Amino acid sequence: MATVRRFSRVVTQRLGALNDEYLARPRPLGASRVLYEVGEAGADARTIRSRLGLDSGYLSRLLRRLEDEHLVTVEHDADDHRVRVVRLTEAGRAERAELDRRSDELARTLLDHLDPDQRGRLIDAMATIERLLTAQLVEIAVEDPTSEAARFCLQSYFAELDDRFDDGFDPDMSIRAETEDLVPPAGLLLVAWFDGHPVGCGALKFHGRGPAEIKRMWVSPSLRGLALGRRMLRELERAAAEAGATAVRLETNQRLVEAIGLYRASGYREVSAFNDEAYAHHWFEKVLAGRDDA
Amino acid sequence: MATVRRFSRVVTQRLGALNDEYLARPRPLGASRVLYEVGEAGADARTIRSRLGLDSGYLSRLLRRLEDEHLVTVEHDADDHRVRVVRLTEAGRAERAELDRRSDELARTLLDHLDPDQRGRLIDAMATIERLLTAQLVEIAVEDPTSEAARFCLQSYFAELDDRFDDGFDPDMSIRAETEDLVPPAGLLLVAWFDGHPVGCGALKFHGRGPAEIKRMWVSPSLRGLALGRRMLRELERAAAEAGATAVRLETNQRLVEAIGLYRASGYREVSAFNDEAYAHHWFEKVLAGRDDA
DNA sequence: CCGTTTCTCTGACTAGAGTCAGAGAAATGG
DNA sequence: CCATTTCTCTGACTCTAGTCAGAGAAACGG
Numbered sequence: 192m193a194t195v196r197r198f199s200r201v202v203t204q205r206l207g208a209l210n211d212e213y214l215a216r217p218r219p220l221g222a223s224r225v226l227y228e229v230g231e232a233g234a235d236a237r238t239i240r241s242r243l244g245l246d247s248g249y250l251s252r253l254l255r256r257l258e259d260e261h262l263v264t265v266e267h268d269a270d271d272h273r274v275r276v277v278r279l280t281e282a283g284r285a286e287r288a289e290l291d292r293r294s295d296e297l298a299r300t301l302l303d304h305l306d307p308d309q310r311g312r313l314i315d316a317m318a319t320i321e322r323l324l325t326a327q328l329v330e331i332a333v334e335d336p337t338s339e340a341a342r343f344c345l346q347s348y349f350a351e352l353d354d355r356f357d358d359g360f361d362p363d364m365s366i367r368a369e370t371e372d373l374v375p376p377a378g379l380l381l382v383a384w385f386d387g388h389p390v391g392c393g394a395l396k397f398h399g400r401g402p403a404e405i406k407r408m409w410v411s412p413s414l415r416g417l418a419l420g421r422r423m424l425r426e427l428e429r430a431a432a433e434a435g436a437t438a439v440r441l442e443t444n445q446r447l448v449e450a451i452g453l454y455r456a457s458g459y460r461e462v463s464a465f466n467d468e469a470y471a472h473h474w475f476e477k478v479l480a481g482r483d484d485a
Numbered sequence: 486m487a488t489v490r491r492f493s494r495v496v497t498q499r500l501g502a503l504n505d506e507y508l509a510r511p512r513p514l515g516a517s518r519v520l521y522e523v524g525e526a527g528a529d530a531r532t533i534r535s536r537l538g539l540d541s542g543y544l545s546r547l548l549r550r551l552e553d554e555h556l557v558t559v560e561h562d563a564d565d566h567r568v569r570v571v572r573l574t575e576a577g578r579a580e581r582a583e584l585d586r587r588s589d590e591l592a593r594t595l596l597d598h599l600d601p602d603q604r605g606r607l608i609d610a611m612a613t614i615e616r617l618l619t620a621q622l623v624e625i626a627v628e629d630p631t632s633e634a635a636r637f638c639l640q641s642y643f644a645e646l647d648d649r650f651d652d653g654f655d656p657d658m659s660i661r662a663e664t665e666d667l668v669p670p671a672g673l674l675l676v677a678w679f680d681g682h683p684v685g686c687g688a689l690k691f692h693g694r695g696p697a698e699i700k701r702m703w704v705s706p707s708l709r710g711l712a713l714g715r716r717m718l719r720e721l722e723r724a725a726a727e728a729g730a731t732a733v734r735l736e737t738n739q740r741l742v743e744a745i746g747l748y749r750a751s752g753y754r755e756v757s758a759f760n761d762e763a764y765a766h767h768w769f770e771k772v773l774a775g776r777d778d779a
Numbered sequence: 780c781c782g783t784t785t786c787t788c789t790g791a792c793t794a795g796a797g798t799c800a801g802a803g804a805a806a807t808g809g
Numbered sequence: 810c811c812a813t814t815t816c817t818c819t820g821a822c823t824c825t826a827g828t829c830a831g832a833g834a835a836a837c838g839g
Contacts, residue, residue, distance in 0.1 A: 195592035198611035199500055205618050206497055219795055237816070249797060251818050273805045273816040298489035304621055306712065313617045316610035317492035323607045324499050327598055418600065513825055531786065543827060545788050567786040567835045 205301075213297040214290065218260070221245075222253050226262060226279075226287055233278035235268070242387065262286055326417035329390060331426050334382035336370040336394075341380055344392035348409035355446045356470060366468050368406045372396050376434075378403075381426055383410070383419060390414050393423040395431055395439075402476060403436035408450065420453050428479060438478045442471035499595075507591040508584065512550065515539075519547050520556060520573075520581055527572035529562070536681070556580055620711035623684065625720050628676035630664040630688075635674055638686035642703035649740045650764060658763050662700045666690050670728075672697075675720055677704070677713060684708050687717040689725055689733075696770060697730035702744065714747050726773045733773065736765035 216223055228239045240250050254277060257263045262283035268274040279287065302310050334341050352360035373380040373394050383391035391410040395403050405427055410419045431439050440462070443450050451473060455461075459475035466474075510517055522533045534544050548571060551557045556577035562568040573581065596604050628635050646654035667674040667688050677685035685704040689697050699721055704713045725733050734756070737744055745767060749755075753769035760768075 192589060192592050194608050194612050194615070195595055196588060198615045199504075199588075199592065199595075201615045201618050201622075202496055203500055203504065205622070206493055210493075210497065221796065246796095246798060247817060248799080248819075255818090267805095271806070271816085275817065294490060294493075295486060298486050298493065301489055301493075301618070301621075305617065309617055309620075309712065312613055314488050316613040316617075318488050319606055319610040320614065321488070321492045321495045323599065323603055323610075324495050324595070326603075327595075328495075328499070418603065515826065529786095534786095540826095540828060541787060542789075542829080549788090565786085565836070569787065 209297050209300055213293040213300075216286075216290070218256065219253075221249075222256055223290060225250070225253050225277075226257060226283060227290060229263060229277050229279055229283070231279070231284070233276055236265075236275040236277060239277065257283070322417055325385065325414070326419065329383050329385045329414070329417075329419060329422075331381050331383045331391075331423060334380050334389075334392075336373040336380045340382055340384075340389035341392065344382055344389050344409060345407060347411065348392065348407055351409065352444070352470070356444055357446065360470060364469050366466060368394060368396060373407075379430060380407070381423065381430070383423060385414065391419055391423060393427050395427055395434075397431070397434050397436060400435055400437060402438040402440045403431035403434065405431075405439050405441040408441075415449075420450070421457065424453065424457055428477070432479045436479065438476055440465060440474065440476040442466060442468045442474045444470050445472040503591050503594055507587040507594075510580075510584070512554070513547075515543075516547050516550055517584060519544070519571075520551060520577060521584060523557060523571050523573055523577070525573070525578070527570055530559075530569040530571060533571065551577070616711055619679065619708070620713065623677050623679045623708070623711075623713060623716075625675050625677045625685075625717060628674050628683075628686075630667040630674045634676055634678075634683035635686065638676055638683050638703060639701060641705070642686065642701055645703065646738070646764070650738055651740065654764060660760060660762050662688060662690060667700075673724060674701070675717065675724070677717060679708065685713055685717060687721050689721055689728075691725070691728050691730060694729055694731060696732040696734045697725035697728065699725075699733050699735040702735075709743075714744070715751065718747065718751055722771070722773060731773055732770055734759060734768065734770040736760065736762045736768045738764050739766040 214220070214223065224243055225239060225245075228234065228243055236247075236250060236254065239245070240247060243250075245253075254263065254265050254275075258265055260282075261280055264278050264280055265275050266278070268276050302313065305313060336342075336345070349360060349362055368378070372378050373396070376397065378394060378396040380392060380394045382389050389411075391414070392407055393405065393409070394407040395405060397403050405424075408420065408423060408427075410423070428439055441454070441459075442464070443454070445451075454475045457477070459477045462474050462476045464471070464474050465476075508514070508517065518537055519533060519539075522528065522537055530541075530544060530548065533539070534541060537544075539547075548557065548559050548569075552559055554576075555574055558572050558574055560570050560572070562570050596607065599607060630636075630639070643654060643656055662672070666672050667690070670691065672688060672690040674686060674688045676683050683705075685708070686701055687699065687703070688701040689699060691697050699718075702714065702717060702721075704717070722733055735748070735753075736758070737748070739745075748769045751771070753771045756768050756770045758765070758768050759770075
């Protein structure tokens with residue numbers, strides 16, 4: 192606990208001071224944040240607003256300022272004349288590059304005066320912290336399986352199976368779980384979100400009071416090793432219990448060794464095949480602890 | 486570099502958001518900082534000002550506010566009627582405890598939702614980062630050997646020698662280096678500072694153009710393992726070269742194994758005894774690279 | 780004892796970062 | 810086509826966190 196407090200103090204002070212020093216530009220920080228959020232491709236005002244959590248009046252003024260400085264152009268959207276599209280000008284792109292440069296310089300300052308060994312330790316520790324703190328920012332929520340995010344996850348999942356299985360993976364050869372099977376009351380789909388992007392999924396198919404089936408467990412490669420799979424599994428079990436299921440079952444392929452390890456570690460017991468899934472080598476089941484009031 | 490940038494982003498966001506959430510009190514942050522800085526024992530307004538780097542007018546107003554909230558009392562100093570002494574009231578103490586409690590809660594939040602293994606890794610990584618970043622905040626400066634800070638360092642140094650040497654350490658049995666030997670032009674004393682406290686020292690005795698003597702190398706136990714000794718040694722060598730010395734020498738005790746390792750790693754060559762220091766087992770010398778313009 | 784310095788306080792001002800209400804224009808739903 | 814909703818903008822505020830100049834009282838130095 193004391194370590195955490197000291198860490199907070201030192202890091203916020205040091206990082207804060209450096210941030211102020213390096214990212215100081217002849218404009219308020221809010222304006223710089225907007226400049227950054229616009230991005231190369233341009234962005235709608237409302238997108239910027241929701242991502243940075245700004246008041247519409249406030250953003251309007253910040254944009255006016257950036258416009259006055261000739262860093263961005265603000266135009267009406269061609270389709271919807273209410274929305275405003277913000278785009279970087281040449282000068283805006285340069286300013287953004289300057290911010291990047293300073294941010295790099297800031298990073299370099301942190302590594303300054305360290306010998307190679309210390310530098311290595313610092314970077315390792317930073318990576319560890321970043322990943323562990325990132326894990327806590329991931330949110331899991333029910334998602335409609337036809338949404339863009341859901342389709343992204345499912346496609347990534349299939350692509351990975353195709354890549355890892357010995358003979359590839361063809362969804363048509365596998366037991367289907369159509370989108371209508373993954374919406375209540377037939378089932379549900381959970382998607383893990385990080386920083387506005389989908390980074391994992393997991394689905395359930397209910398069978399009345401019989402065991403619910405767990406399907407489509409996938410975590411983005413960029414966020415593996417953060418025990419996200421474990422969290423997703425817990426959430427699925429909770430959802431299954433809530434829907435009245437007394438057990439969950441699933442089947443998996445021998446190539447998915449991490450998944451198999453996760454199931455075993457999470458109290459899943461290997462059982463004999465309960466279906467004829469072509470790609471499965473292992474079948475697992477877990478009895479869910481009844482709720483207190485059940 | 487990318488790791489460092491990602492770390493900065495994630496940590497400032499997460500820590501910043503939590504800070505705002507947990508340390509939010511019905512008063513500006515500045516007032517809370519002052520409340521904290523007052524401490525149990527009370528403090529002078531000018532001390533608070535210099536430590537927090539506040540404008541006198543600004544502090545005056547913050548104190549007025551805290552006084553209005555009955556969290557502190559502000560009185561004239563008995564000896565010097567110009568200075569104002571700030572003390573916590575009972576309510577102020579309670580509010581300060583509340584801040585502590587919230588700060589702890591914040592720390593706990595960071596560890597939330599992690600399994601014991603992840604928690605251990607996070608704490609280790611935090612300790613590493615805190616120490617490495619701390620090391621960069623240490624400043625080394627010339628100090629008068631009669632100052633309080635200098636006496637603290639020298640006494641800590643002697644106490645440690647007494648503790649570690651086989652037969653203890655008695656300054657009277659050792660070659661003397663009096664305070665007058667450690668001020669220019671006879672020599673100098675460097676003190677390492679961190680967070681307003683002295684955390685290490687190192688001294689030089691000049692002998693004209695002959696080898697300068699390095700004495701009194703000490704680093705506070707709380708900051709060991711941060712290569713501070715190495716930095717101190719480099720600073721001493723630089724100072725010796727600046728004073729016209731072409732080499733530095735030193736003697737040391739067999740018990741000070743880290744120091745001996747440091748000297749060897751820093752290019753020091755063991756030489757035969759050049760003095761009759763009673764406590765010494767090893768004598769070292771290093772020829773200083775001439776300056777380019779010499 | 781007198782000029783200078785130190786310490787605090789007051790008044791006047793600024794910039795950043797928002798919040799809130801309402802107006803106006805465009806899109807949408809029935 | 811008309812009411813409602815969505816999106817942006819403007820004006821009027823607020824709070825925080827300062828800065829700066831000057832005044833007044835006390836202490837200090839010679």
